[in-house]
Amino acid sequence: MFYKPRPVxxxxxxxxxxxxxxxLTPTERKYYLNREKGFEGEVIFDKLTEKLESDCLILNDLLFELNNTEFQIDTTIIFQNTISLFDVKNYEGDYYMTSDRFYTKSDEEISNPLLQLERSQSLLRQLLKSIGFQMPVEASLVFINPKFTLYQAPLDKPIIFPTQVNRLMKKLNGVPSKLNGKHTMLAEKLVSLHKTKSRNAKLLAYEYGQIEKGFICAKCHSLSVSVDGKIGVCKNCGAEEEIESAVIRSVNELKILFPDMKITTNLVQDWCKVIKSKKTLRRILKGNFKTIKSGKFLYFE
Ligand SMILES: [Zn+2]
Incomplete structure (x- = not known):
């Protein structure tokens, strides 16, 4: 079971x-698309692990800091006698390896995910020891994308290829395991040590005045939603969403982008752009956020 889900x-x-x-600059755009693709791969892996029937606790997306070093683990599974960690890569296309180095087919070197995996494995082992749990830590690198090929892959490394993922699930289902309170305590402890913010998060520069306003489509993330009565319709993919849920999502997005701005009806009207009625907006804000009175002004949290 998922003890810790994977939020976006x-x-x-x-x-x-x-x-x-x-x-975005070309570098920022490339970074964003890579992140999006990586996340997509992790979600595909979740769809498989959520079906596991053995007695285990699954913790998705953990970020720890140990001795001033951050490390992130895509999927951690606690079994009775072992902890398995998985790094999931959604690489697509042809890659090759030569003497511990990792390259794309066009000879561009990228960080070797096996080294990253070994590093996480070692750090997790140390972290477990520091909180008084000594258990063997197994680590695997999962390539989830069926369009991925790795030439000259070493035989002795813990790599799971797309054609082997089903076998991996069978293997995990066969792990003999009976969890007890100690394991739940461990899961709790790990979640309590999880950091929600990385020190290494890339900072993009942006200002309120400089970015385009309007609704972003919940499905395809494009800024092409127009309003038809109580329904927002995406001109790009055709997805429909009730205005109320689009407003709530947009306000949450605004809060993430500009945590210091006070959310007022006027601001939300400017931000959502396509809703003309202030009355509608105020009703949605009042119904879904905490209303704060400051003098004769209202704002929402
Ligand atoms: Zn769309």
């Missing part, structure tokens, strides 16, 4: 929004 990371929500609302 805050920095990804931010980048999605900025990607739709302003022109």
């Amino acid at each position: 990371p805050i920095d990804l929500i931010k980048m999605r929004s900025l990607h739709a609302r302003m022109n």
